[in-house]
Amino acid sequence: MIREKFGLNEEDGKLMAKVARRSHQINAVYTWEKFQAMGYLWTMIPVINKMYDTEEERIAGYKRHYELFNTNPVVGGFITGLNTAMEMQAAKDKEFDKASIAAVRTSLMGPFAGIGDSIFQSTWRVITMGIGLSLAKDGNILGPIVFLVLFNLLAEPCRILLPYVGFKMGSKFMLQAEESGIMSFITKAASIVGLMTVGAMTATMVSVQIGYVFTMNGSELKIQEMIDTIFPCLLPLLLTLACFKFLNKNIKPTTLIAIIMVLGIVGKYIGIF
Amino acid sequence: MIREKFGLNEEDGKLMAKVARRSHQINAVYTWEKFQAMGYLWTMIPVINKMYDTEEERIAGYKRHYELFNTNPVVGGFITGLNTAMEMQAAKDKEFDKASIAAVRTSLMGPFAGIGDSIFQSTWRVITMGIGLSLAKDGNILGPIVFLVLFNLLAEPCRILLPYVGFKMGSKFMLQAEESGIMSFITKAASIVGLMTVGAMTATMVSVQIGYVFTMNGSELKIQEMIDTIFPCLLPLLLTLACFKFLNKNIKPTTLIAIIMVLGIVGKYIGIF
Amino acid sequence: MIREKFGLNEEDGKLMAKVARRSHQINAVYTWEKFQAMGYLWTMIPVINKMYDTEEERIAGYKRHYELFNTNPVVGGFITGLNTAMEMQAAKDKEFDKASIAAVRTSLMGPFAGIGDSIFQSTWRVITMGIGLSLAKDGNILGPIVFLVLFNLLAEPCRILLPYVGFKMGSKFMLQAEESGIMSFITKAASIVGLMTVGAMTATMVSVQIGYVFTMNGSELKIQEMIDTIFPCLLPLLLTLACFKFLNKNIKPTTLIAIIMVLGIVGKYIGIF
Amino acid sequence: MIVQALLVGVTVCLLDFLDVWLCNPMITRPLVVGTAMGIALGDITTGVQVGASLELVFMGVMAIGGTVPPDSIHGTAVGAAYAIILGKGIETAIALAVPASIVCQMLFVPGIGIRSLFTPYVERQVEKGNWKALQRIFPVVSISYEIFNGTICGLAVFLGADVMSAFIDSLPQTLLDGMGVAANMLGAVGFGLLLKMMWQKKLAVYFFLGFIMAAYCGMPLMSIALLGVIIVIVLFFEGEFSKRHTVSETSPTVNEGEEELFDD
């Protein structure tokens, strides 16, 4: 069915089905030397085996795909599909510059990490989790179930179909796309949506409440109420931006967490919160 | 008063008053052969009679305006006004290419149908109707009255003044406008406002409610509530887009209505709704 | 501290501190002949005294800065800073065309009046006042205090720092900025924010309520309720636009106020309001 | 019954005629038709109520060149008339109006066709230049179709009332409830028709913008339309258009009114 949608012949269809299946494991072996290289090789093994018959070519092929690689796994299949198309051409056309295969892979892994992470790791995960959490009240198990189903309802089609999309587009198109600025537009687009969501989450999911009440001339002034009038969620915003700033100064997340915990405990103790 | 506003002399003023009055009947005789041709002719008869004296010229004039025509009647007066100005020039200047009169008319009827329909038939009608309906509760007759008054408060000035506007602008201007892209911008503008309104109406005026309650592990899950959390008005949106899609596949509205009625009855019977 | 931030040596730092302090009094002597000229001179006296030693040069300098001047005082310090930098250069470089000092001052006072007035006199004042008023209920003195503190929390840094900013940028940069369109963009930006705030204030701070109830066929129609359904705050909007229109026709504000008071009294008397 | 049938027929004919003669002042919308039926048959309150209910059903339906939508006018007329005459309430009206509108829709093409009977005569007069004859015949041609409509509706009331009464009594409750559910969904067809006319790939996003503002922010329709106007104006001054040509000076459109209003 997918095969026909993409207009592939039976042979290519079979191969791509394998690539799409194996692309799921791109992130299965993450190492400090080459990150996802081994998962990438695992995905490309059937391609290399099919395209090349001599031992020599095959070994060169394996090596070609056992190189440092790191991208968001949900959308990364696109790159495996694209590389498959290139390998196919390389096998046919002896003039084909095989270095371009690695070049394309390396140049795309960054943008796809950005796009995929901001769509799936931040935006979509948080939205579906919001729904899941609202159902999980009182310990209802439907919460996590609905979360998992909803999340993967959008993610799984990407995992399965993007390799095909990459295969069909071919490297030529991608280069054009790069040049024409479409790739950078998509990255920008993903960032915009991602940033808007993170902004919204800052307002709704970080909470800092001042409990202190100020009295003057007999009349009370609840600091938190005043802040809410002036600028609701101001403190969560400032806290988040402060964390961001400190992280940018290479202070470790763990340090920040420790500081916040101390802050919470001390603040509660002296009655600020 | 209008005459002075538009700076017409008394003679032209009298003629335009007639054109404006008769433009109201542009849609009075809709036929399958030439759509609104007869209403157009009815509007232009005084113009032709005034401009030409010979029987021959007059007959040619009547024929010129008894051609297929179809536009939104509320804004269509603009075109009659424009044609009046052109006839006037044609009567004076024997070199004037009379074919351009019909050409202008035909080229403008499409854009004006689009603009007028999306402003008056969809956007403005629905807004004023919303107000009328809110008053019509409990059978209060002020509902329809307020609706009619509000709607025509915007529509009637268009019906009366647009012929004058068309007359003043003259064909030269319109051609410039076409070229400079203003016409297409106005069409785009009307579409944007229209589409936004239709989108809003889809959310507020179509209603699909799932009554089914799902139970698992002892805890209840009201499907409709869950949908409302995730994506309020999702079902109305999907239903409308489905109708749109089917209509695009040339399925008849009547068929869709029949299907929806069956769906409603069956759905109610088996307890989905 | 500020001195270091802006990278000034001790001498310049001392001078600029004086300029920044004296810039506060730019509006202290407003006259009908030269508006804020005397305040401007007051600010520039230390600069002139420092740069020039001969009596002659000094007098020329005083005269140079005792010219018609009018800008928003909160942001006007920028211009004094800029002029200080120019005087400094003029004192060093005998070729320097001193006419440009006055030219820069005069050409910038307009834009800075616009920017400053719309940011501080309209937008920011009204926002902070809104907060102050919400606290001032029941005569709580915290209302005016919070208002003053909040307002000046943004304004005072501008008053103090803008002279330094102007000094650092220098006239060269400003000319470039003018040419590149940045100045006009900033003016536009301030206008956009200002206009949005005024629009919002029209809706929330002007109030016109029709008290009249229309009865027909036994059913009641509260005019105000109907307007609220159709177009909330329509009357405040119309009243404001009417005032705007009359002011544009050079009718005096006082006249408008008198008319509105009569309107209010008469309207109340005959039962419209 | 014959008097009522006549009243219905004449009312329908009149509304239809006035709507085309006065340039679509919207007097053939269900709300107005229902009210008119109420006036004609002596029960205004029910008429308005039925009209309001059917207006919701047919909200999305509108007369747009070329399309042949369900005939909300005559469906409403018949449904409202039955509801008032039989005194069986608003549910009845809905249950009858929708099928009636489908039947009437089938009569739309042949009905309009009646006017074509005059075509030979009209063409002869044009050839002869006999404009007086043309002027005389014009309202007649117009009303020929409206009389047809009036007759149909009158007949439906005259012939159908007893049958309908018995028929409605025989309907099971679930079916009526189901019709009610369906009535709420029917707007989708009308909006689908509208989308078919207005949809452009580049502008589709505004459909969803309007949807979100209504569904999530709960903004009323009027404000969404106004926002649309604002967006359009911003696009005009900031967008593509303003860059391709700097027409803003010669542009006679959007701002003329404001200019006159506020710049003098």
Next chain:
Amino acid sequence: MIVQALLVGVTVCLLDFLDVWLCNPMITRPLVVGTAMGIALGDITTGVQVGASLELVFMGVMAIGGTVPPDSIHGTAVGAAYAIILGKGIETAIALAVPASIVCQMLFVPGIGIRSLFTPYVERQVEKGNWKALQRIFPVVSISYEIFNGTICGLAVFLGADVMSAFIDSLPQTLLDGMGVAANMLGAVGFGLLLKMMWQKKLAVYFFLGFIMAAYCGMPLMSIALLGVIIVIVLFFEGEFSKRHTVSETSPTVNEGEEELFDD
């Protein structure tokens, strides 16, 4: 009465002077003036309340180059003083403050004119280059007008209190109610003045955008201003400007602050 008149006069003079000397820190807004009157005359609560009510009336009024708006400062001072001294409540203050502001407005031009008496002296010192004299006279010139204002307000209290008391008692209730209604509408004049200053045909649409967000979406003022800032930034990066020149790199404005804040 003479003590109170003196207190009012000195307070007004002081507020006026500090406002221009400290670069418009907004201490002459009605809310602050009313409060100051309350402090001076020993009834803070009433002072704040009167100030808050008059602030609403004069919200739209502000001092902008060239225009001579109703004099909210001294109107408020007089109105608040009467309200506290006569103890007749907030309605009185409104009823008196508006006419008082109109009277004071007429005194604005001659009042400022007082400073011109010093002009010849100032010019002579400039010619002579006597900067020390200039520095000495500067605060004096400034305060000359403020003393004028204080005197006026003090006199108004001293002379007017009894007359006013009788006058107010004679006013019919409808008139006071009508004044209340009018007070709510008076903001329109101030906002009209603002529009006169800011209106540009191409940007008028943003006025309506702000209006809609407040009237329909009920967004608070602060958020609308923030949204305005966001729109401006988006226009900067996406709109006309970014295309005409690619200045974003050299642009020293909008983002400098953020850059410093977050990029190091």
Next chain:
Amino acid sequence: MIVQALLVGVTVCLLDFLDVWLCNPMITRPLVVGTAMGIALGDITTGVQVGASLELVFMGVMAIGGTVPPDSIHGTAVGAAYAIILGKGIETAIALAVPASIVCQMLFVPGIGIRSLFTPYVERQVEKGNWKALQRIFPVVSISYEIFNGTICGLAVFLGADVMSAFIDSLPQTLLDGMGVAANMLGAVGFGLLLKMMWQKKLAVYFFLGFIMAAYCGMPLMSIALLGVIIVIVLFFEGEFSKRHTVSETSPTVNEGEEELFDD
């Protein structure tokens, strides 16, 4: 205790493995991990509740290339396990999960390092072209790290339960309350990490736009994301991009889907 420790260890190992093997289906989010612990240890309700609470704490934490964030997975596992086994409620879970996550984070780098033990073998097979060996070893290399994780968590439960129980009893209430306050603030760290990745000066404004829509207009997250998509599409057709190249025709991206859906 040993059975429970084993159950915890195996569950953790399994979840970890499935998450990487099935391409991050999000089964290692605290909500799911907590639930899984509940299932394994026989108290689903508590498991879900603890998971939900810790999800709020760790909402902002996510696995993004290069960063080593607090280890929410194993922190949650240990915290939830203690909460269920010791039966001391959700506060306990939070009080334990956060420190546990910090400890586990320190084990992340050496843990992943385990896989590097296989590197020489893998490289040899690549050189030899022995793809069958590579395929056989692949899942083993993957699971090596997951077994490490399972062992750690199991051990923590086995060794720590008694100590923890005593420890928790000794904690003063203020400290637990303070932990609760801190838990609500911890999201800031996660969102800070995200911002570090996504922040671009030109786009920062959209962060604030999202913030305002949530804080002031109360729009739900989904609608804000949708609005983001709409903004992006409008920018695509109206903005910078559409002007630099007129690619809209050849553009294969955004609208392809819609085209297929609605244009046939």
